[in-house]
Amino acid sequence: MKRLLPRTLRGQLIVLIIAALAVAQAITLWLFIDQRALAVRSALSLEAADRAGNLVRLLEDAPPALVPEILRAANSPLVQFSIANAPAVNHLNHAGPMHIVSRIRALLGADDKRAIRVELHQSAGPMPVMPGASPQMMRMHQEMNAGQMSAVELSLSIQLKDGRWLNMTSRFHDPPYQWVWSETATFALTAALLGLVLWLALGRLVRPLKRLAATADRIGRGEEAGPIGIGGPEEMQQLAAAFAEMQDRLARFVGERTRLLGALGHDLRSPLTALRVRAEMVDDDETRERIIASVAEMQEMVEATLAFARGMATAERVETVELSLFLGAIVDEFRDAGGEVALQGADTRLRLRPNAMRRALRNLIENALRYGKRARITTSVGKADVRITIDDDGPGIPEDSLERVFDPFVRLEGSRSRETGGTGLGLSIARTIVHAHGGEVTLGNRPEGGLRAEIRLPLGSGEGPRADATVGV
Known part of the structure; x- marks a missing residue:
């Protein structure tokens, strides 16, 4: 059906x-x-x-x-x-x-x-034959x-x-019914006129829904949607007003939390600097070194918090980029620094915030290089989204912690402890940025060993695989 x-x-x-x-x-x-x-x-x-x-x-x-x-x-x-x-x-x-x-x-x-x-x-049966009927009558x-x-x-x-x-x-x-073609023509004409009237009338209802869906898609990508000018029936206008109000409330909520987090991290810089200066005045060498190390750790966490707040912000303009060129530039940076990174897969155009998405990808690639020694990036393009997978050869993550590691300041013991570097905000920042683009990022252990990070980003109108839809670096 x-x-x-x-x-x-x-x-x-x-x-x-x-x-x-x-x-x-x-x-x-x-x-x-x-x-x-x-x-x-x-x-x-x-x-x-x-x-x-x-x-x-x-x-x-x-x-x-x-x-x-x-x-x-x-x-x-x-x-x-x-x-x-x-x-x-x-x-x-x-x-x-x-x-x-x-x-x-x-x-x-x-x-x-x-x-x-x-x-x-x-x-119930044929009529009996008349006696004396003529041959023609018979x-x-x-x-x-x-x-x-x-x-x-x-x-x-x-x-x-x-x-x-x-x-x-x-x-x-009972005489058989003789089909009258005028009846068919009348029905066809009625159906055609009804279909035309319905097409025009329903367009008044469908067009506002399409505009609302397009606006929701832009908001999901973190773009500036602007005011929603929706006419049509009264119910559609009420829906548009409620959607616009929800958009404003969400923007205010996120903005307030982001400013609060940024202000908190910024205000902590001064007292930490003062503590470091006073720690230098401590006579005992061992005590002084411990205080300085603690202050340095706190400063690192403050800087990471400010970076996390910047990752939540959506002030950067959205641009259309070539996926192969965008990822190729990131791969070249890591290779220049001595990292073993490979890139292959399909090519397409994407609308995203280049700096924010570059930062999210860097965090994931850095994790792959830090814990898995090498990173293999693969892209694939579907009907509605593009997938970017980053595989490494590291020890992986326990199954019950695959989701928990995205929480801020969460660091696992073992190979992913603090001694290996990081403050526990890299994955949180990456997920925040990807969510702001209307996508999703997940982690999973590979059957052959190692960890796989997968980013799924939605394709917008007019985006899709190109004719030269393969890339390998």
Whole structure:
């Protein structure tokens, strides 16, 4: 079912409404055919009643010698008359359909009280062959009985003045429905006009939703979205106002926390500098060295805190970069410093903050080189995002700590302890920057050994794999 429906909201609504119109039209047509069959059946039964009533009057007024000829002339492949001493409809007190009885009595006279018996039912088999029928009549009889149309049989017995009965058996078929192409044309025209009106009307609803989605995408990437000018129905305007208010609140919340963190780290610099100066005045060498080492460690943490605050800021402008050139420049920096770094994979264009993303990638590559001796960077481009993986050959991270290491100031024991360097903010800064771009960064242990860091960044409008979509450095 999902494959039959269009992907867009506008298209799905139009298809569903036109489908509902088609179902309603089919039900109406079915009811019309049923009513038409009833009307035709009633008209045929009344015509047979008229024929029987007139035949009774003719037989009672004609000489007895002409009766066989009159009956033969009145017969047809679907209507057969006969005169017998007993009625063919032998149900006692059987009045039959009143409209047929009333029609016959109207032809015979209002004062006529003779017995009239009528039975109307579905046909169960072919009509019997008339005795003495001509060859032409026999062929017509066989052709009509060979048809597969639905048949209704009318049995009629009318008492004559001499006490005998005129029996009539008539079979008539529900005529097949002849498709009228004007009905198809009318439905097609109605569906086309309805689809056009719905397309134009729903556009007033869909366009604001598209603008809202584009704005949300820009905000998710950390770009300046600006005011949301959404018109349309009142509900859409309310949604846009609520979205804009949420955007302002989030911006204020993040801005306040970032400024608070930056101010705290900045204000700690002065007392730490004063402590270092006073530590130099301590006479005992061992005590002085310990105090200076502690102060240096605190200063390093303060600088890392300020760096973390800068990583949370979103003041840098978003630019479109070539992924291969962007990563190639970072790889060259590490190679110039003696690092063993390799780069391969697909190329594409990305919208990002170059300085912030460069810093996040550097943190991850530095971790790979520090704990795994070498780093292998691989890029792949999907339909909606680009993936950058950084593999190393280090000892990895315990499974229960893969998520915890992203918390600020978290440092694991062993190979990733403080002695190997770092303050525990590198991964936090990297994740903060990637989140600001609307992406995600995860860690995982490789089956063959080592750690894998994976960055997923969303592709924007018009971005995707290039024709020369491979890169290797």
